[in-house]
Amino acid sequence: MDFEVIIIGGSYAGLSAALALGRAKRNVLIIDSNKPCNKQTPHSHNFLTHDGETPDEISTKSKAEVLKYPTIKFIDGEVASARAVELGFEVVLSSGNKFSSRKILLASGLKDIMPDIIGFKECWGISVIHCPYCHGYEVKDEKVGLLLNGDMAFDMAKMVNHWNKEVAILTNGPSNLSKEQTARLKSKSINIIETELFEIAHKDGYLSRIIFDNGESIELAAVYAKPKMVQHNNLYIDLNCEINENNLLVVDAFQKTTSKGVYAAGDCATLFRALSAAIAAGTMAGAMMNKELIWEDF
Numbered sequence: 001m002d003f004e005v006i007i008i009g010g011s012y013a014g015l016s017a018a019l020a021l022g023r024a025k026r027n028v029l030i031i032d033s034n035k036p037c038n039k040q041t042p043h044s045h046n047f048l049t050h051d052g053e054t055p056d057e058i059s060t061k062s063k064a065e066v067l068k069y070p071t072i073k074f075i076d077g078e079v080a081s082a083r084a085v086e087l088g089f090e091v092v093l094s095s096g097n098k099f100s101s102r103k104i105l106l107a108s109g110l111k112d113i114m115p116d117i118i119g120f121k122e123c124w125g126i127s128v129i130h131c132p133y134c135h136g137y138e139v140k141d142e143k144v145g146l147l148l149n150g151d152m153a154f155d156m157a158k159m160v161n162h163w164n165k166e167v168a169i170l171t172n173g174p175s176n177l178s179k180e181q182t183a184r185l186k187s188k189s190i191n192i193i194e195t196e197l198f199e200i201a202h203k204d205g206y207l208s209r210i211i212f213d214n215g216e217s218i219e220l221a222a223v224y225a226k227p228k229m230v231q232h233n234n235l236y237i238d239l240n241c242e243i244n245e246n247n248l249l250v251v252d253a254f255q256k257t258t259s260k261g262v263y264a265a266g267d268c269a270t271l272f273r274a275l276s277a278a279i280a281a282g283t284m285a286g287a288m289m290n291k292e293l294i295w296e297d298f
Contacts, residue, residue, distance in 0.1 A: 001088050002100045003029045005289055008079050008091070008235065009107035011036050012275050013266025015062045016282025017105050017289070022069030024290040029099055030066075030074045031091070035232065037109055037267065040205065041125035046133050047275045058275065082238045088261065089239075103289045106235060106249060106257070106264040107282065110273075113228040115147075115172075119200030119207075120225075126205035127222045134274060135222070136163040142221035143168070145210060147197070150176035156224060157190050165189075168218065170210065172197050193218070231268060246271060255285035263289055 005021055007014045010032030021028045038044070038055045045051055050058050066072055078094040088102040114121045120128060128147075129135040143166035146156050153169050154177060161167055168191045169175075175182070175194050185192060195212040200223070202208055211217045230247050242250040242258040248271065249264040251257055257264050265281035267273050 001102050003027045003073075004101060004293060005029075005103045005105060006031065006089065006091055006099060006101040007105040007107055008082075009033075009105075009109060009232075009266065009268075010063065010074060011059060011107065011109060011266065011278070012062065013109075013278040013282035013285070014105065014107035015059070015066050016279040017107065017263075017265060017286035018066045018072050018282075019062075019069070020283050020286025021290055022066060022072045024286075025071060026290060026293070027071045028073065029101065030072065031077050031079055031093070031099075032074065033078045033108070033232070034076060035109075035111075037112060037273075038125055043138075044275055045135070045137065050275075055275075079233065079235060082235045084239065084259075084261070102261070102293065104239065104262050105285055105289065106239075106241070106262065106268055107266045107285075108232040108235075109267040110229040110247075111232050113230060115225075115227060117172075117197050117200060119202050123200050123202050123205045123207055123223075124225075124227075127202065127207035128200065128225050129222055130224065130226060131273065132160055132163055132224070136160070139222040140164065142166070143219065145170045145218070145220045145223040147172060147223050147225040149173075151181075152226060153177060154181045154185065156226075157185055157188075160224060161188060161190065167191075168193055168220070170197060170223070236264075254288040255281055256288065261292075 004026045005028045007030045010030045079091050080094045082091045089104045090100045092098050140163045144164045145168045147170045149171040171194050198213045199211040209217045209219045239262050240259050249269040251264050251269045255263045255265045263285045265285040266278040
């Protein structure tokens, strides 16, 4: 085996796992394709000692810390395939290079599938946001929208109403809210707009107004949205790992997937998309992979 562990994905979860493994004297290869989902996000929040820093600043410092450990190697590249072999696993990069390891950590995150709305992609992570804990304080007390429908819209409206008293639900078509939910929302002065969206008008990703198909518009400071998410790659298929109804890798409390020797951490395995959660999951995965290797060799 070339390495004891190969980590596919060199962002927060992958680097955190590598740090634990490096401190355990493990030979580790991190392979990263440089496609972070928060690339546009101007600031990261709700993460102690780093609140307000950019995601790139945090990952750059983290990478430098991890690579101080001499048994950790990092390469830029895209993993094209992975498979189980007799003593572990083999991964093949799009360049054709091959590497083998005893364990694999999948930490390549998720890819957000943007809706076909002008301006959505450019505003994603800046003023079209997904989490009040990550972004809510920066738009507190402003007028915001929820690009959601049905139960998800109702639940998010209850949450966001704590930060913002002026909230509009943009169902982007006929509402799927129940009569009871609609009545409750209206009692809280939360407006429900069923007209389809045409454009999110913005400047450099900062939203100014929502323009609807009928030409009407509404001024908002931000919009919460939950676009569809898929895995960044199909390596989980190669490795026979189970995913759930949310397209997330199924893991146990120790970040083990349903395939022996394969672990997963970070956004690819949880709905809780936060730096602190990804880092914690990476630490757990690194420690558990090291423990498994020790147990196998003892």
